[in-house]
Amino acid sequence: xxxxxxxxxxxxxxxxxxxxxxxxxxxxxxxxxxxxxxxxxxxxxxxxxxxxxxxxxxxxxxxxxxxxxxxxxxxxxxxxxxxxxxxxxxxxxxxxxxxxxxxxxxxxxxxxxxxxxxxxxxxxxxxxxxxxxxxxxxxxxxxxxxxxxxxxxxxxxxxxxxxxxxxxxxxxxxxxxxxxxxxxxxxxxxxxxxxxxxxxxxxxxxxxxxxxxxxxxxxxxxxxxxxxxxxxxxxxxxxxxxxxxxxxxxxxxxxxxxxxxxxxxxxxxxxxxxxxxxxxx
Numbered sequence: 001x002x003x004x005x006x007x008x009x010x011x012x013x014x015x016x017x018x019x020x021x022x023x024x025x026x027x028x029x030x031x032x033x034x035x036x037x038x039x040x041x042x043x044x045x046x047x048x049x050x051x052x053x054x055x056x057x058x059x060x061x062x063x064x065x066x067x068x069x070x071x072x073x074x075x076x077x078x079x080x081x082x083x084x085x086x087x088x089x090x091x092x093x094x095x096x097x098x099x100x101x102x103x104x105x106x107x108x109x110x111x112x113x114x115x116x117x118x119x120x121x122x123x124x125x126x127x128x129x130x131x132x133x134x135x136x137x138x139x140x141x142x143x144x145x146x147x148x149x150x151x152x153x154x155x156x157x158x159x160x161x162x163x164x165x166x167x168x169x170x171x172x173x174x175x176x177x178x179x180x181x182x183x184x185x186x187x188x189x190x191x192x193x194x195x196x197x198x199x200x201x202x203x204x205x206x207x208x209x210x211x212x213x214x215x216x217x218x219x220x221x222x223x224x225x226x227x228x229x230x231x232x233x234x235x236x237x238x239x240x241x242x243x244x245x246x247x248x249x250x251x252x253x254x255x256x257x258x259x260x261x262x263x264x265x266x267x268x269x270x271x272x273x274x275x276x277x278x279x280x281x
Contacts, residue, residue: 001134004029010070011036016056019130023122024083025115030127031056032135033066037073044141044277045131046270047123048078049150049157052182053101056080059147062259068267072274075137079127081149083116097182098189104177105153106201108190117190124157143273145169147262148231151218152177155203159211167276169217169269171262172224175236176204182230204239215246217272219265221255 004016012035021028037043046069048059056078059065069076082088082103089112090099108117131137144165146154151173158168177183178198187198199205220233227233233249240247255261 001130009033009066012038012066012070014060014066016060017134021083021122021126023118023126026083026085026088028083028122028127029056029080031060031076031078032131033060033069033076034135035070035073035075038075038136042136042138043073043075044274045075045077045137045139045143046273046277047142047144047146047154048076049105049123049144049146049153050078050081051146051148051150052081053096054081054150055101058259059262062263063266064263065266065270068270072270074270074274074277075135077127077131077137079123082119088116089113098185102149102186104149104183104186104190104201105157106187106190109197110190110192113190119153120157123153124161141166141277143167143169143277145171145269145273146173147171148226148257149174149182152183152201152203155213155216156201156206158213159203159206160200162212167215167217167273168213169219169272171219171265171269172221172226172231172257173203173218173233173236174230175232176202178202178205179235180230180232204235207239207243207245212243213245215248216240217248217250217269219250219252219261219269221257221261222251222253223255224257224261226257 001019015032018029103119107120108114144154151170158165191197
């Protein structure tokens with residue numbers, strides 16, 4: 001694991017690292033904020049999964065999360081959203097919603113994507129092992145959150161690994177990828193035409209098929225231009241209600257899909273996760 005950059009921040013250190021990934025066959029980057037409490041031992045971890053077109057930099061530079069993480073003693077981990085580099089296939093038409101920057105946190109099965117687009121295995125297995133070896137991370141205390149495509153990733157990864165994450169939250173998640181244009185394009189391209197194979201990457205379908213979470217926090221901006229066409233929080237609300245999953249869905253008037261929205265409510269999410277990580281200790 002090689003250091004790309006480091007900077008002092010609220011008494012802790014904001015890092016960017018890169019390493020060679022066996023899962024993706026590429027060099028991968030991720031950001032890690034290590035709070036000042038690191039000298040006292042291993043720390044609870046909060047993962048943030050970013051949305052379409054993003055890298056590890058967007059959340060790190062725009063969300064304003066470090067101040068609260070430093071106060072609460074949370075180690076923030078922000079991976080990239082897809083493999084990158086020479087030879088990694090991209091959308092043939094150069095679209096933003098497939099290929100580079102749009103890994104959808106899944107393991108692709110279709111050529112030519114299957115070789116490199118293995119973000120689920122990378123995030124659940126390879127990257128945590130790297131982090132545990134190099135950083136003061138307590139992987140018995142993990143939380144996960146994300147935005148848009150990353151909200152989809154956070155919820156689906158948590159649903160598929162019960163007990164791994166003490167808490168899960170999302171900002172404007174793609175709630176039902178099987179029923180929106182972004183998701184249909186991505187799932188069809190990466191996984192092929194058999195829609196039954198898509199269900200393990202759809203939050204609502206996973207819940208319908210029996211997966212459960214102890215609870216879920218979601219913030220959704222009501223001025224989000226993607227609200228009705230792509231995000232569909234009402235489908236997630238209905239799925240959680242039918243399954244008895246406690247969902248706190250906060251509809252925020254006037255807020256859009258941008259990082260101004262995330263920065264406005266990131267403190268709420270970090271404090272919510274910290275309370276549950278403390279109970280998990």
